[in-house]
Amino acid sequence: MTPADFALLPLAEAARLLRGREVSAREAVGACLARAEADAGAHAVWIELRAEAALARAARLDDGPVTGPLHGVPFAVKDFFELEGVRTTCGSSRALPAAQLPGRRTAASVRALEEAGAVLLGTLNLHEWAFGATSTNPHHGAVRNPCDPARVPGGSSGGSAVAVALGMAFLTLGTDTGGSVRLPASWCGVSGLKVTPGAIAADGCFPLSWTLDSVGPLARSVADLDAAWGVLSTTADGPVIARDPAAPIGLAGARIGVVRGDLTDTGRLDPAVARGVARALAAAEAAGARIIEIDLPATGEEIKAAQLTITLAEAANVHDGSRRAGRPLYGDDVQRLLAFGDLVTARDYIAALRFRRSFVRDLARVFDDVDVILSPTTPDRAEPIGAETVRWPDGSEEPVLEACIRFLLRWNLGGCPALGLPCGPDPLEPGGLPVGVQLAARPGGERLLLDLGRELEGLLA
Amino acid sequence: MHTPTDPVAVAALALAGAEGAAWVVALAAGIPATDDPWLAPVAGIACPPELETQPHDPR
Numbered sequence: 476m477t478p479a480d481f482a483l484l485p486l487a488e489a490a491r492l493l494r495g496r497e498v499s500a501r502e503a504v505g506a507c508l509a510r511a512e513a514d515a516g517a518h519a520v521w522i523e524l525r526a527e528a529a530l531a532r533a534a535r536l537d538d539g540p541v542t543g544p545l546h547g548v549p550f551a552v553k554d555f556f557e558l559e560g561v562r563t564t565c566g567s568s569r570a571l572p573a574a575q576l577p578g579r580r581t582a583a584s585v586r587a588l589e590e591a592g593a594v595l596l597g598t599l600n601l602h603e604w605a606f607g608a609t610s611t612n613p614h615h616g617a618v619r620n621p622c623d624p625a626r627v628p629g630g631s632s633g634g635s636a637v638a639v640a641l642g643m644a645f646l647t648l649g650t651d652t653g654g655s656v657r658l659p660a661s662w663c664g665v666s667g668l669k670v671t672p673g674a675i676a677a678d679g680c681f682p683l684s685w686t687l688d689s690v691g692p693l694a695r696s697v698a699d700l701d702a703a704w705g706v707l708s709t710t711a712d713g714p715v716i717a718r719d720p721a722a723p724i725g726l727a728g729a730r731i732g733v734v735r736g737d738l739t740d741t742g743r744l745d746p747a748v749a750r751g752v753a754r755a756l757a758a759a760e761a762a763g764a765r766i767i768e769i770d771l772p773a774t775g776e777e778i779k780a781a782q783l784t785i786t787l788a789e790a791a792n793v794h795d796g797s798r799r800a801g802r803p804l805y806g807d808d809v810q811r812l813l814a815f816g817d818l819v820t821a822r823d824y825i826a827a828l829r830f831r832r833s834f835v836r837d838l839a840r841v842f843d844d845v846d847v848i849l850s851p852t853t854p855d856r857a858e859p860i861g862a863e864t865v866r867w868p869d870g871s872e873e874p875v876l877e878a879c880i881r882f883l884l885r886w887n888l889g890g891c892p893a894l895g896l897p898c899g900p901d902p903l904e905p906g907g908l909p910v911g912v913q914l915a916a917r918p919g920g921e922r923l924l925l926d927l928g929r930e931l932e933g934l935l936a
Numbered sequence: 937m938h939t940p941t942d943p944v945a946v947a948a949l950a951l952a953g954a955e956g957a958a959w960v961v962a963l964a965a966g967i968p969a970t971d972d973p974w975l976a977p978v979a980g981i982a983c984p985p986e987l988e989t990q991p992h993d994p995r
Contacts, residue, residue: 773968780966787960799944810951815960817948823964830967832975 478506482642486548486699489645493547493592500533500547504594507549511596511643518624519616520634520643522554522564524597532594545706546592550646553635554598555605556582557679565681566603566631568614568804582679583710584648584690591706596644599634605650605683606790606809607631608658608876609860613806617860621663622908626857629659629879631683635693636663646703647693652683653786654853654883656691657895661852661911666896666928667693668700669886671918676710684789686828687782687887697896697928704925724846724923726930727763731756732845735768737882742869745855751899751910752851758934759849767845772837773830775881781834782884784819784827791816831888838889842917847927850882852895852911886915894924896932 481489481498492498508526529549536547554564557578564574581589589595600618602610610618610633618633620626621640628637632649636659639647649656651669660667668691675690682688692707694700733756741749760766771778791813794802802810841848855865858875865878886893892915899910914931916923949957 776966777968780963784960784963784967787963811956814948814951815956817945818952818957818960819964823967826964826967826970829970829975833970833972836975 478502478509479642482506482510483695485696486645486694487702490545490548490702494541494544496541498547500536500594501530503547504529504533504549504596507596507643507645510641511638514641514643516616518619518621518637518641519600519612520618520637520641522566522598522600522615522634523561525561525595526597529594529596536592536594541592543591543706545588545703548593548645549596550588550593550648551596551599551635551638551644552582552585552648553601553605553632553650555601555650555681556585556598556648557681558582558585558595558598561598563598563681564615566601566605566612566615567801571801571804573798573801580679583676583712584707585679587676587706587710588646588648588703593646599632599638599647601634601649602631602655603806603809604790604794605631605652605655605681606812608654608879609858610634610659611860619860620857623857626859626908627662629662629853629857631655631659632667632691632693633659636660636665636667639693639695640665645694646699649691649693650680650683651689651691651887652687653782653887654880656693657852657883657893657911657913658879660693660895661897661913662857662909664897664900664909665693665695666697666700666894666932667691668704668895668921668924669893670921671892672890674711674892674919674921675707676712678712682789682793684786685793686789687786689887697894697925697932700894701925701929704921708921724926725762726759726927726934729759729764729847729927730767730845731759731764732767732769732841732848734848734850735770737850743854743867743871743873744851746868747856747899747901747904747907748851748854748910750901750903752849752912755898755912755931755935756849759931762930762934769841769845769848771841771885773834775885777830778834778885778888779877779880781827781830782888784823785831787812787816788819788824788827789816791819834888835890838891839917846923847914847916847920850913850915852882852913853879854881855879856908856910882913890918891915892918892921892924894928896928898935
C-alpha cells in the first residue's frame with residue numbers, strides 16, 4: 476500500500492493498522508502531509524499547516540505505548556478553535572490584534588482527540604469569522620471545491636470539508652451555527668455531523684452566535700464519523716439528554732418523516748438534488764423503513780426570520796467592544812452582516828428567542844411520530860465562486876446565502892442533531908457535483924443518526 | 937426598528953444601506969408572535985422542553 480492509498484483508507488481501518496503498529500504514526504502523518512503539500516495551496520485549504528509539530532508528535536507516539544483508539548490518526552481543525560501556542564485567526568486578517576496572540580489553552584474537543592492519540596496537522600481555512608456560506612476568504616484565499624475548483628466548497632467550514640475529501644486528513648472539526656458543517660459536507664461529497672448543542676464541548680471554540688453554535692466533525696463517511704464519535708462525545712458540556720430508544724433501531728422498522736413540501740416544491744429544487752434524495756428515500760423504504768409525511772410547527776420563512784435575527788444580533792454583540800475597532804479590516808460581506816446585526820432591536824431579539832422556545836417545544840411532539848426526519852441537505856449544489864444568486868427551475872432567483880440554508884436552519888433553531896451524507900452524484904450526470912441528504916433526530920439522538928446513516932450509506936454505495 | 941441617533945447605529949445604517957436595513961425589518965416582522973407569558977426566552981435549547989423545570993410555571 477502506498478502512502479497515497481493509506482491516506483484514503485476508512486478511518487477505522489487506518490486506526491486499526493496504527494494501533495497494531497503495522498503503520499507508524501510518522502508514516503500516517505507523512506501520507507496526509509504529502510497530499511497537503513502536493514496541493515500547494517491550490518484549494519486554499521490550510522491557514523497553518525504545522526508539519527514539523529505534527530511529525531514531532533508522531534515520533535513521540537511511535538516511541539511510546541499505544542495511547543488510545545485514534546493513536547496516530549491525522550486530523551485538522553477549522554481555524555476557529557483556541558490552540559495552545561497557536562495564533563487562531565478565525566479566518567480574519569493577521570493584522571488584527573486577536574490574531575497576534577498565541578492561544579493559552581487548547582479547546583476541549585481538540586484536546587480529547589489528542590488524548591485519544593490523534594495527531595493535529597494544522598488549522599483550516601473558513602469563511603471569515605464563520606459568518607458566511609461560501610468560504611471565499613479575502614485574507615486566506617477562496618477555498619476551492621474538490622470536484623470543481625471554479626466552485627465554492629460551501630461554508631463556513633469549507634477547508635474542513637475539502638481537507639477530508641482530498642485525503643489531507645482522516646477527520647476534521649468544524650462548527651455549525653446555521654449549517655456550516657452540513658453545507659460544505661454536502662457540496663464536497665463528504666459526511667458531517669451537527670450535534671445537539673453541548674454534545675461536543677464548545678469550550679475553546681470562538682463564538683459566532685453562542686446560543687446556536689455547535690461543534691461538528693467531518694469525514695469521508697458516516698462510518699468514519701462514528702469511529703471518532705466515541706471520543707468526541709465524552710466532552711459533552713451541556714444538559715444533553717440521551718433520548719435514543721432503548722433498543723437499537725435499524726432502517727427496517729424506522730419511521731422516517733419527510734416534511735411536506737420539501738421534495739414537492741420542484742420549482743425551487745435542483746432536479747439532481749431531487750433525484751438523489753428520492754434515491755435515498757427509496758433505498759430506505761426498500762430496507763423496511765416507513766415513510767411518513769409530516770409538517771413542522773413553523774414555516775421555513777418563520778424559522779429563517781427567527782434564526783437569522785438571533786444570529787445577526789449575537790454576532791454583532793460578539794464583534795462589539797474591543798473588536799469593533801477591527802471591523803474595517805473584515806471583508807465587506809462580514810462587515811455588512813454585522814451592520815445588519817447592529818440594527819436588530821432588543822425587542823426583535825427577544826421575540827426570536829421566545830419563538831425558538833415554542834418551536835423547540837412543538838418540534839418535540841413531531842418526533843413522537845417519527846424517529847428521524849429526512850430532507851435534502853441543500854436544495855442546490857456547489858455554486859460558482861462569486862455567484863450571488865441561485866436561479867431556480869421556475870425562473871425565480873434567490874440569494875445564495877438564503878437558498879443554501881433552507882433545510883439547515885430548522886435543526887439549529889430546534890436544537891436537534893443532524894447528519895449530512897452524500898447521496899450522489901446524480902447517475903444521470905456522471906462526474907457531476909455531489910448531492911447530500913440530511914437526517915435529523917430529537918436532541919441527544921446522535922447514536923441513532925450514526926446507526927441509520929451508516930446503514931443508508933451502505934445502501935447508496 | 938427605531939430611528940437611530942447614536943453614532944454606532946447611524947454608522948451601521950449607512951453600512952447596511954436602505955435595502956439591508958429593510959431586510960432586517962422584514963426578518964423581524966416574520967417572527968411569529970409568542971403570547972404565552974410563561975414562555976421565557978431562557979434555558980438550554982438542548983434540553984427537551986418537557987424535562988426543563990420552570991418553578992414559576994403553574995402548569
